[in-house]
Amino acid sequence: MEKKDLICIGCPLGCMLSVEMNDGQVVKVEGNTCPKGDQYAKKECTNPTRIVTSSVMVDGGTIAMVSVKTESDIPKEKIAACMKELKGIKVSAPVHIGDVIIKGIADTDVNIIATKEVALK
Amino acid sequence: MKYDIVIVGGGPAGLAAATSAKENGIDRILILERDHELGGILNQCIHNGFGLHTFKEELTGPEYAERFIEKIKALNIEYKLNTMVLDISKDKKVTALNKEDGLFEIEAGSIILAMGCRERSRGALNIPGYRPAGVYSAGTAQRFVNIEGYMPGKEVVILGSGDIGLIMARRMTLEGAKVKVVAELMPYSGGLKRNIVQCLDDFGIPLKLSHTVTKIHGKERVTGVTLAQVDENRKPIEGTEEYYSCDTLLLSVGLIPENELTNNLDVKMVPVTSGPEVNESLETSMEGVFACGNVLHVHDLVDYVTEEAVAAGKNAAKYIHGEYKKGTYIELVGCDGVRYTVPKYINPDNMEDVVTVRFRVGDVYKDSYVSVSFDEKEVIHRKKRVLAPGEMEDVKLKKEDILAQSDLKKITIRIKED
Ligand SMILES: Cc1cc2nc3c(=O)[nH]c(=O)nc-3n(C[C@H](O)[C@H](O)[C@H](O)COP(=O)(O)OP(=O)(O)OC[C@H]3O[C@@H](n4cnc5c(N)ncnc54)[C@H](O)[C@@H]3O)c2cc1C
Numbered sequence: 001m002e003k004k005d006l007i008c009i010g011c012p013l014g015c016m017l018s019v020e021m022n023d024g025q026v027v028k029v030e031g032n033t034c035p036k037g038d039q040y041a042k043k044e045c046t047n048p049t050r051i052v053t054s055s056v057m058v059d060g061g062t063i064a065m066v067s068v069k070t071e072s073d074i075p076k077e078k079i080a081a082c083m084k085e086l087k088g089i090k091v092s093a094p095v096h097i098g099d100v101i102i103k104g105i106a107d108t109d110v111n112i113i114a115t116k117e118v119a120l121k
Numbered sequence: 122m123k124y125d126i127v128i129v130g131g132g133p134a135g136l137a138a139a140t141s142a143k144e145n146g147i148d149r150i151l152i153l154e155r156d157h158e159l160g161g162i163l164n165q166c167i168h169n170g171f172g173l174h175t176f177k178e179e180l181t182g183p184e185y186a187e188r189f190i191e192k193i194k195a196l197n198i199e200y201k202l203n204t205m206v207l208d209i210s211k212d213k214k215v216t217a218l219n220k221e222d223g224l225f226e227i228e229a230g231s232i233i234l235a236m237g238c239r240e241r242s243r244g245a246l247n248i249p250g251y252r253p254a255g256v257y258s259a260g261t262a263q264r265f266v267n268i269e270g271y272m273p274g275k276e277v278v279i280l281g282s283g284d285i286g287l288i289m290a291r292r293m294t295l296e297g298a299k300v301k302v303v304a305e306l307m308p309y310s311g312g313l314k315r316n317i318v319q320c321l322d323d324f325g326i327p328l329k330l331s332h333t334v335t336k337i338h339g340k341e342r343v344t345g346v347t348l349a350q351v352d353e354n355r356k357p358i359e360g361t362e363e364y365y366s367c368d369t370l371l372l373s374v375g376l377i378p379e380n381e382l383t384n385n386l387d388v389k390m391v392p393v394t395s396g397p398e399v400n401e402s403l404e405t406s407m408e409g410v411f412a413c414g415n416v417l418h419v420h421d422l423v424d425y426v427t428e429e430a431v432a433a434g435k436n437a438a439k440y441i442h443g444e445y446k447k448g449t450y451i452e453l454v455g456c457d458g459v460r461y462t463v464p465k466y467i468n469p470d471n472m473e474d475v476v477t478v479r480f481r482v483g484d485v486y487k488d489s490y491v492s493v494s495f496d497e498k499e500v501i502h503r504k505k506r507v508l509a510p511g512e513m514e515d516v517k518l519k520k521e522d523i524l525a526q527s528d529l530k531k532i533t534i535r536i537k538e539d
């Protein structure tokens with residue numbers, strides 16, 4: 001039996017989780033306030049993932065940059081590849097929240113979507 | 122110009138206060154915002170983690186703001202952008218300035234202060250040396266990178282482990298900079314635990330607690346900084362100095378409520394928070410003037426800002442409708458580790474069924490108890506695994522309990538070891 005202490009990043013409450021592992025499998029999670037904490041602990045100990053946020057350039061908009069994010073979380077080891085693909089991307093205004101900026105980032109099936117409204121100048 | 126409620130500041134606090142006042146039957150509402158868009162500081166907080174409590178999903182700052190901006194538009198609430206409020210008088214006249222209207226005055230039935238906070242600057246810090254380029258507040262760097270698309274530097278040292286500093290450590294790393302170290306003066310971090318995990322641990326960025334910058338090197342541009350360990354009195358310990366070469370120093374050394382307007386208004390202030398003193402209705406010592414969000418006390422979670430602002434909007438509406446009662450006040454006192462409480466006073470006649478009292482502790486406590494006493498009688502004794510200065514805490518007080526205790530004068534909130 002192996003014990004691990006984790007901090008849940010499911011939300012800013014940051015619950016302290018203690019996880020019991022057996023043979024690479026999570027057998028018990030304690031300290032979570034909500035079910036998300038349980039899911040997080042299981043995932044973090046077996047297949048850690050993160051949401052990535054950044055911003056990319058906009059042409060012809062009221063502002064110069066539009067913020068973006070991965071539509072869902074991607075494996076932690078794909079973060080660098082994701083950022084590399086985002087570099088130099090330029091989109092044209094108008095941009096709406098939820099617009100797909102890049103389809104399937106870093107060989108995943110997760111899209112990059114816009115998180116801000118940018119009107120035409 | 123005449124309005125029932127004038128709201129100063131169009132950040133999340135101002136927006137939620139406005140929608141809440143409208144939903145409570147007030148039509149003549151005006152929001153004044155000095156920036157070119159609504160949303161306040163959320164516009165530059167492009168990372169996710171907002172709104173889990175409010176919307177049950179995890180949004181980025183701009184997405185969270187947009188939810189409220191849409192609501193403002195749907196409810197036809199008036200707002201003026203690029204409009205700076207210059208003065209608020211005791212008879213509730215608001216003086217503001219913009220390009221279209223010039224200098225103008227508004228008569229307000231009630232005013233809600235929602236001006237947010239600003240970052241402490243280097244001047245407040247007193248680091249000796251020249252003032253080379255390359256020293257920025259973390260929030261300024263956040264605006265550069267996220268809104269203007271400009272990277273302030275390549276090799277970065279961050280002083281202060283407030284949330285904005287932590288978020289920027291990750292952001293600049295992702296953009297290709299090398300963040301060498303985050304130094305924190307206190308023996309604990311001022312930021313949320315989740316940010317330490319996601320922003321530092323994920324990228325192997327060291328966090329040096331009980332450390333400070335003792336020297337900034339470079340004349341024109343920063344070339345490096347010297348860090349040193351500090352003792353219990355936060356004085357640098359000789360012989361612990363370490364040199365780090367860098368071209369950028371980010372300061373994330375705390376936020377202070379933006380209260381110039383409030384100060385001029387002569388309302389009572391709380392020295393610990395630098396915000397105004399408020400009662401259960403979030404009303405300041407000036408009748409009909411309410412406060413919410415970071416102008417009242419610095420919040421780490423926007424969800425709580427929204428919650429507070431909804432209450433402020435509702436109470437301002439009550440005030441305009443003449444449903445407000447005068448009565449006797451019970452004082453709230455924080456001691457034994459509780460640095461302050463918001464609110465500071467409760468008038469049971471005006472309180473809702475439940476009042477949320479928010480507070481911060483002054484140190485890190487493990488396996489301790491939050492204790493609430495009505496006069497001498499302890500009424501709440503709640504176990505907490507961890508209490509830390511970086512995380513705002515709350516207790517909920519029920520009206521029925523307060524009314525049940527006859528002649529209650531003082532409510533004390535403290536931290537107990539057992
Ligand atoms: C740089 C920075 C980064 C932050 N990052 C995070 C984060 O990552 N996550 C998080 O949960 N919280 C973060 N916070 C905390 C965040 O401020 C709050 O969660 C929330 O945005 C506070 O809302 P508010 O409406 O009280 O203040 P703000 O969002 O600051 O809004 C106040 C508004 O009032 C306006 N205003 C001020 N004075 C005047 C005047 N005289 N006339 C007209 N308008 C005026 C300002 O322009 C601003 O739009 C951050 C704070 C700062 C300062």
Ligand code: SF4
Nearest residue numbers: 008010011014015037
């Ligand atoms: S367990 Fe739930 S409440 Fe606690 S941090 Fe995780 S998501 Fe938030």
